[in-house]
Amino acid sequence: MIRLHSDNKTRFYIDNYRHKGLRQKLVKELEKQGIKDRRVLLAINAVPRHFFLDTAFAEIAYQNRAFPIEADQTISHPYTVAFQTELLNIQTSDKVLEIGTGSGYQACIIAHMGAKIYSIERQEKLFNKTSAFLPKIGFQQVRTLFGDGYLGAPKFAPFDKIIVTAGAREIPEALFKQLKVGGKLVIPVGIMDEQEMLLYTKVSPTELKCERHGMFTFVPFLKGINKNN
Numbered sequence: 001m002i003r004l005h006s007d008n009k010t011r012f013y014i015d016n017y018r019h020k021g022l023r024q025k026l027v028k029e030l031e032k033q034g035i036k037d038r039r040v041l042l043a044i045n046a047v048p049r050h051f052f053l054d055t056a057f058a059e060i061a062y063q064n065r066a067f068p069i070e071a072d073q074t075i076s077h078p079y080t081v082a083f084q085t086e087l088l089n090i091q092t093s094d095k096v097l098e099i100g101t102g103s104g105y106q107a108c109i110i111a112h113m114g115a116k117i118y119s120i121e122r123q124e125k126l127f128n129k130t131s132a133f134l135p136k137i138g139f140q141q142v143r144t145l146f147g148d149g150y151l152g153a154p155k156f157a158p159f160d161k162i163i164v165t166a167g168a169r170e171i172p173e174a175l176f177k178q179l180k181v182g183g184k185l186v187i188p189v190g191i192m193d194e195q196e197m198l199l200y201t202k203v204s205p206t207e208l209k210c211e212r213h214g215m216f217t218f219v220p221f222l223k224g225i226n227k228n229n
């Protein structure tokens, strides 16, 4: 059991057999929906998703749906988390950049798979929360950054994999630049409410291969930062 204090509130983080059972059920559902990568399924089975949600959602945290978090953002649907992670074919040797830390759940899934993860968030409130919270639940290896993901993270580039977890209208040039040759970028792109999941592979310093992987719905990828909202 982990006890955390924040904003004068104490919250107990307990992962019991009921939560573990609900996670196993969720994993079975994801398998039925077509997720095959065992390492992704093992990570979903291991990371307590209810820790990342408000206590009001603790009982329903393992339903296959998105939920609201602070700053009017969302924790992605578990299927979306699994699908994007599977597309990246994460290896333990990978250095990964995530744009859109949000709750930190997706970053912890990738960390649990053994890759090195840097995650950027533009909402200062969410950045402050995850940078204090993730180390306390055992994910000190997740490197959280506050900034505009449009710029990537040049200080830590190049990356083997880049995952964007917000819906983009356009693909920031910086992300392609910060990808290694042979690296992969997964990004949902669209101008309306829905975005198409695109998987880019950098086949040479100047060439990208693109695959399309269906329609999804994300909160928008916005330019600039939002301090202390």
Ligand code: SAH
Pocket: 073, 074, 075, 076, 099, 100, 101, 102, 103, 104, 105, 106, 107, 120, 121, 122, 123, 126, 147, 148, 149, 150, 165, 166, 219, 220, 221, 222, 223, 224
């Ligand atoms: N990966 C998250 C999903 C969060 S929703 C999770 O597992 O919970 C998408 C997040 O992207 C939001 O928190 C939003 O604030 C953030 N975001 C949007 N535009 C951004 C940008 N330009 N740079 C960094 N983060 C951004």
